[in-house]
Each structure stands twice: as C-alpha cells, then as structure tokens.
Amino acid sequence: MxxxxxxxxxxxxxxxxxxxxxxxxxxxxxxxxxxxxxxxxxxxxxxxxxxxxxxxxxxxxxxxxxxxxxxxxxxxxxxxxxxxxxxxxxxxxVSKLKQYLALNKVGIETPKTIGAVGLDQIIKAAEKLNEWPFIIKHNRAGKGLGVKLIYTIDELKAYINGPEFEASIDGISLIQQYIQSTNGRIVRAEFIGGEFFYTVEVDSSDGFELCPADNCQLPDESTIELNGQPAKFEIQENLLSADEIEQYRQFMQESNVQVAALEFIRDQSGKLYTYDVNTNTNYNPEAEQRANQYAMLQLATYLKEVAEEDE
Incomplete structure (x- = not known):
C-alpha cells in the first residue's frame, strides 16, 4: 500500500x-x-x-x-x-466566481452574482443586480465569514464605509441574489471519491457562519436537540433527487474534484440553487453519531482504496 x-x-x-x-x-x-x-x-x-x-x-x-x-x-x-x-x-x-462558472457549465443553477473590486464598484454592482434584499460576501472565504444580508442601498453604503466591513482577502466582493428557503435551512451534499455520501440540513436562522466542524461550535451552541427545537446540523435523506445527484457527480467529474460538499438552498417554489463548493469539507460529529454515518471513515476508506490500487 x-x-x-x-x-x-x-x-x-x-x-x-x-x-x-x-x-x-x-x-x-x-x-x-x-x-x-x-x-x-x-x-x-x-x-x-x-x-x-x-x-x-x-x-x-x-x-x-x-x-x-x-x-x-x-x-x-x-x-x-x-x-x-x-x-x-x-x-x-479559493474562488466562488470560478465555482459558479463551473457549476453553470453543467447546467447547475446558482444565484445571480456580480464580482466587484472597489467600494464604488460594489455600489454599482448592487444597483445593476437590482435584487432586494441581497447578499454581500467574499469571493475567497470560508466558514461563512463576511456574509451579510443587505436591504437597501443606503444600508449598503453605511456598511461598506463603516467599521464592520472587511474586504475579501483577494479584494473581490460578491453581490448576490438572496434566495429565501421555506424553513430557514440550507443543505450540504457530501461527496467522497466522486460519489454521493449524505446530505446534512443546516439551520441558518442564526446567521451564515455554518462551519460544521466540532471546533467551530461555541460551547453553548450544542447541536443536539434542545427544548423540542431541531438540531442545527441534521443528516437527512431524500433531500436530493437522483437526477440532482447525478448532475452534481457530473460537475465533480468535469471539474476534477474528488471530495467536496456542495451547499444548496431551495426557494419557495422548490427550485434548487447551489451557492458554495467546499473542497476542504468538514463533518459534524454529533449529527453523524445520531445518523450512524461517518464521513471521515468513508474518506479514510476511499484513500486506502486509492493507495492500494496505486501500488
């Protein structure tokens, strides 16, 4: 091996x-x-x-x-x-703009997005998008950092000229159509070795920083069910159709990506929009324990198979 x-x-x-x-x-x-x-x-x-x-x-x-x-x-x-x-x-x-181009290439829908460099250009991009409210986010990011929901042009101007605004590390801000889900939850579809493993539903009602790793969770942000409320991370079945899974598999094959999480949201009509590709995917241990599905074990098994085949 x-x-x-x-x-x-x-x-x-x-x-x-x-x-x-x-x-x-x-x-x-x-x-x-x-x-x-x-x-x-x-x-x-x-x-x-x-x-x-x-x-x-x-x-x-x-x-x-x-x-x-x-x-x-x-x-x-x-x-x-x-x-x-x-x-x-x-x-x-390291580039959400490149993600969207690759997704669109195989027919996967993404939110309308404009990349902008410079504060004046961010304002012009928002006016051009003309979708209210909209999301401003980093082109190169992770953990949902830098994502903010903006309702008006005046709010945007105050935000980008204020102390809370931090530019993307590559200087490119994304102005993006806001897709509202029916239940306030988004979904991560996990693929290992180019094959679908599971979908995990994530509660985004408290904000957009949705890193599932255990060290991303605050001590009082338990993922187990509390007071009858659903867990923040929950592995669920039947959140993707066979055709949607196959389309994601095609994207990964054509993009030469073997391990990834694809994050998506469905709007009020059930239409699916994919807005993030995470090729350094992490998994939530509490959700996996409840579902008795372990992605790191599956990943290690996949790596072992490749190591044995490549001898």
Whole structure:
C-alpha cells in the first residue's frame, strides 16, 4: 500500500481524518503547508497526496498557505503523482466566481452574482443586480465569514464605509441574489471519491457562519436537540433527487474534484440553487453519531482504496 500524504494548514480540521487512517492501518504523513518551500530540483516522494487546503486559512494567520499549496500541487502533478483534490479543486476552493462558472457549465443553477473590486464598484454592482434584499460576501472565504444580508442601498453604503466591513482577502466582493428557503435551512451534499455520501440540513436562522466542524461550535451552541427545537446540523435523506445527484457527480467529474460538499438552498417554489463548493469539507460529529454515518471513515476508506490500487 502506498503512503497517504495529507496536505493541510489546520490540524484541528485534520486530526479526525488521521484518527480514521490509523484505525484502518493506512500509512500516512501529514504535511502542514501553513509555511514551507518547494524545491523543483527534487522529485516528490512516491505516494497518494490528498489536499485539504482551506480558503479560510488567512483567518488562522496562514495568509499564503493556498498559494504555497498551489505550487506544491503543481510540482506533484508535474511528476505524475496521484493527487486527490489537486490544482483544479484548489482553484475552486479559493474562488466562488470560478465555482459558479463551473457549476453553470453543467447546467447547475446558482444565484445571480456580480464580482466587484472597489467600494464604488460594489455600489454599482448592487444597483445593476437590482435584487432586494441581497447578499454581500467574499469571493475567497470560508466558514461563512463576511456574509451579510443587505436591504437597501443606503444600508449598503453605511456598511461598506463603516467599521464592520472587511474586504475579501483577494479584494473581490460578491453581490448576490438572496434566495429565501421555506424553513430557514440550507443543505450540504457530501461527496467522497466522486460519489454521493449524505446530505446534512443546516439551520441558518442564526446567521451564515455554518462551519460544521466540532471546533467551530461555541460551547453553548450544542447541536443536539434542545427544548423540542431541531438540531442545527441534521443528516437527512431524500433531500436530493437522483437526477440532482447525478448532475452534481457530473460537475465533480468535469471539474476534477474528488471530495467536496456542495451547499444548496431551495426557494419557495422548490427550485434548487447551489451557492458554495467546499473542497476542504468538514463533518459534524454529533449529527453523524445520531445518523450512524461517518464521513471521515468513508474518506479514510476511499484513500486506502486509492493507495492500494496505486501500488
């Protein structure tokens, strides 16, 4: 069996996978690319390389980790190594505009979106979109950071000129059509090895920071059911039709992405809009325990199969 190399910048989001690899006796090595170098005169080691670089790395002080990872992945691919979620996946991870173009290419509906650089251009983009209310968000983000619902042009002007506004790390703000769901919940469709694994319904009524990882949850934000209220994260069946699953599979195949969560919302008429592709997907442990479905175990199993096939 080949060794599995896990490329990342955040051990808090990687340790669960490492635990599952150890359970399955998969030889592994984790590569922390929060900093480092790539020597083009040296060949990379033999093995399977799984990329878990996150678009939100800058929020943990790792500003240039995606840029370094892009060079490392290019080096690996140039030497013919087996890379899972390679340069194509990373390009989508760090740009929502590129995500939407790739989704639209296979006929998947996304909210109307305009990218803008500069405060004046943000205002012009909102006027051009002419959808009220609308969402302003970062082009390169993660964890739902920087997402705000705006109701009027005056509110937008006050926001972008005020102390709360923070530009996307790549300078591109997205002005996006707001899609209102019937129940205030969005859905993450998890795919592993290009195959559908499960859908998890997420309560977005308290805001848009919807990272499912255990270390993203506040102590008083328990995901278990309290006082008769539904859990914030709940794995549910029958939230996607067979045709919708197949369309997502086609997107992943054509985009050369092997592991991802696709986030979507249905409007009042039941129409599905996909608004985020997370190629560094995390899973909520409490929701998985209730459903007895474990995505990190499935992911480790997939990596083991690839490592065995690539011997």
């Amino acid at each position: 080949q060794k599995v190399y896990v490329l990342h910048e955040n051990m808090d989001w990687t340790r669960h996978l490492i635990k599952r690899l150890e359970e399955l006796a998969v030889p592994y090595q984790e590569w922390d690319l929060s900093e480092g170098f790539v020597d083009l005169a040296v060949e990379p080691p033999e093995g399977i390389f799984y990329n878990r670089m996150s678009a939100s790395s800058h929020t943990r002080g790792n500003r240039f980790a995606p840029e370094l990872t892009d060079q490392v992945l290019s080096w690996l691919e140039a030497h013919g190594r087996t890379v899972i979620n390679g340069t194509d996946a990373l390009a989508l991870e």
